[in-house]
Amino acid sequence: MSAATKRLVVVAEHAQGRLAPVTWELLACARQVAPALELEITAVVLGQEPQPLAQEIARRSGVKTWAVEVEGLAHFHGEAQRLALAGLLPRLEAQVVLGAHSTSGLDWAPALATDLGAAYIPGVESVSRGADGPAFWRSAHFGKAREKLTPETWPLVLTVQPGAFEAAPPGEVGQGKVEAIRLSAPPCRTKVLELVEGAGADAGLGRAQVVVAAGRGVGEKENLELLRRVAGLFSSAALAGSRPVCDLGWLGYGQQVGLTGATVAPRLYLACGISGALQHTVGMQGSGFVVAINSDPQAAIFNLADVCVVEDLTAFLSALLEMAGG
Ligand SMILES: Cc1cc2nc3c(=O)[nH]c(=O)nc-3n(C[C@H](O)[C@H](O)[C@H](O)COP(=O)(O)OP(=O)(O)OC[C@H]3O[C@@H](n4cnc5c(N)ncnc54)[C@H](O)[C@@H]3O)c2cc1C
Incomplete structure (x- = not known):
């Protein structure tokens, strides 16, 4: 990895071996943010077996993707993810970090911003161009108003509202590079003992028109x-x-x-x-x-x-x- 290249890093969201649709929306948002800041768009997939998902992102988006194997990260664990990212992102020269404004994104993103000493803008719904770079819009007052924010300092951690950015249609756009990184188990203060799927979790909700x-x-x-x-x-x-x-x-x-x-x-x-x-x-x-x-x-x-x-x-x-x- 080149020390001179500053990057926008998309943190892929996934569960049960599948990428969440919001990952493609994060990449769509990244394409609106990165050019004005002259950042290279990259993605990271954290997990115990991140390679197949990293390959899928690289193949479908063309962006360079890091497959970050984190010892012990069999299921999503916000604290472990945050600690792994806090160690990794400075090495990747991350200027902007994009995660989903989801239950899991909200688990790691605010604490990560604190770890990195980063500006933090949660719940981004759209991006506009200001005089000094991108400005970020989000809902305020239970959707009755909109708020425009811009960071005063860098790096910047953003969470992006699922559904706010239109993902590019799936397709092969040229293979991005995949690089593997292995991290030892982060020193967590909590431990995931078990993951029990909720009753009726497959209600067909995701597929229904x-x-x-x-x-x-x-x-x-x-x-x-x-x-x-x-x-x-x-x-x-x-x-x-x-x-x-x-x-x-x-x-x-x-x-x-x-x-x-x-x-x-x-x-x-x-x-x-x-x-x-x-x-x-x-x-x-x-x-x-x-x-x-x-x-x-x-x-x-x-x-x-x-x-x-x-x-x-x-x-x-x-x-x-x-x-x-x-
Ligand atoms: C951390 C956190 C996470 C949360 N996560 C979720 C979440 O994932 N999903 C979620 O939904 N909420 C979530 N909530 C709760 C959320 O804040 C709201 O309390 C909830 O969405 C309100 O549900 P509701 O609209 O069904 O009920 P209410 O807010 O009580 O609204 C009921 C509505 O029904 C209307 N109404 C009443 N009678 C009739 C009638 N006969 N005909 C037509 N309309 C009628 C009323 O005018 C009212 O607008 C969360 C809250 C917190 C703090």
């Missing part, structure tokens, strides 16, 4: 049947819920959308009785078309809805089903 999502406004568990019947009108649909609905046990946690749940980007997202808290919308804002049904005309979900239905959801969904003959 239509997601019908229930919020607390559904009122009672029995009303979910209406949403199930609406989902049944489509050939590729899944039922999802906000966190309160999953906390109440009306749906499994595998069906929760949001910061601590799944990130989905279906063609149609039907939000039924969901207020639009940021912790929910981060998980669905990449949806192609959003229809929100809420009895409160001021509900924040209407800020990102394409169609706003101010109505009692049971009345609206019943009428919809009647019209559709479902």
Whole structure:
């Protein structure tokens, strides 16, 4: 690695041997940030067997990728990831570090910024060009305002909202180089003992083209049947819920959308009785078309809805089903 080259480093997100879609979105964001700063775009994959994923990134994006084998990092462990990155990134001359604004990204990114003495901008949704380099935009006040930030110092750690940047379509763009690095187990203060997959984790949410999502406004568990019947009108649909609905046990946690749940980007997202808290919308804002049904005309979900239905959801969904003959 050349000491003179300053880099933008994308930290790949992956689980169970597969790259998370947000990794390609991070690369899309990187392409908007790196040229103005004259940085080389690179990626790192950390894990126990990072080679295949590093190869996939290098092949599909053309960027140089480091396969960083970290002893003992069999499952995601925020502390181990942060310590490994804190040791590695200065060696890579990282000026900008990009991670996902996801549960795992939020686990390591703020602490990493502190370790590196870096500026930290979380939740980036878009990039614009300012006089002195890129400026970063994110939502503020539960989506009612937008905030523009620029770093005063370098290096810079950014987390990027899943769904905010459009990933380049998959394709072969010329093989990037893959370099292997081995790191010994970081000196963690915590240890992951076990990883237990949640019940219903494979709810088909990620693949569904239509997601019908229930919020607390559904009122009672029995009303979910209406949403199930609406989902049944489509050939590729899944039922999802906000966190309160999953906390109440009306749906499994595998069906929760949001910061601590799944990130989905279906063609149609039907939000039924969901207020639009940021912790929910981060998980669905990449949806192609959003229809929100809420009895409160001021509900924040209407800020990102394409169609706003101010109505009692049971009345609206019943009428919809009647019209559709479902
Ligand atoms: C660290 C952290 C992580 C979190 N992670 C998540 C997450 O992953 N996912 C998530 O969803 N939340 C998450 N939350 C919770 C989040 O902050 C909100 O509390 C939650 O999203 C609210 O869910 P809701 O919209 O269903 O309920 P509420 O905010 O209670 O909204 C219910 C809505 O229903 C409407 N309504 C009521 N009755 C009717 C009716 N008859 N017809 C139509 N509309 C009606 C109301 O006007 C209201 O807007 C998290 C919170 C924290 C602190």
